Amino acid sequence: MSYQFSCAAAGAVTCGCKVTASTEEELRTVLADHLAKKHKVKAPNETLLAHLVASATRTGSEPAA
Numbered sequence: 143m144s145y146q147f148s149c150a151a152a153g154a155v156t157c158g159c160k161v162t163a164s165t166e167e168e169l170r171t172v173l174a175d176h177l178a179k180k181h182k183v184k185a186p187n188e189t190l191l192a193h194l195v196a197s198a199t200r201t202g203s204e205p206a207a
């Protein structure tokens with residue numbers, strides 16, 4: 143499974159950024175970095191991160207073992 147996140151879909155319509163990650167943990171790390179660089183959010187809190195993760199689209203399937 144992978145996560146696809148779009149700032150526009152999460153409400154930041156002026157940001158065309160799209161992010162993909164293979165795990166929720168990776169997505170949170172990438173989002174925190176993006177927020178700091180593009181949205182001037184130095185330390186996103188848990189509420190914000192949880193909201194953003196929830197707005198991400200889960201795609202694909204588990205890799206074959």
Ligand SMILES: [Zn+2]
Pocket residue numbers: 149154157158159176180181
């Ligand atoms: Zn953005």
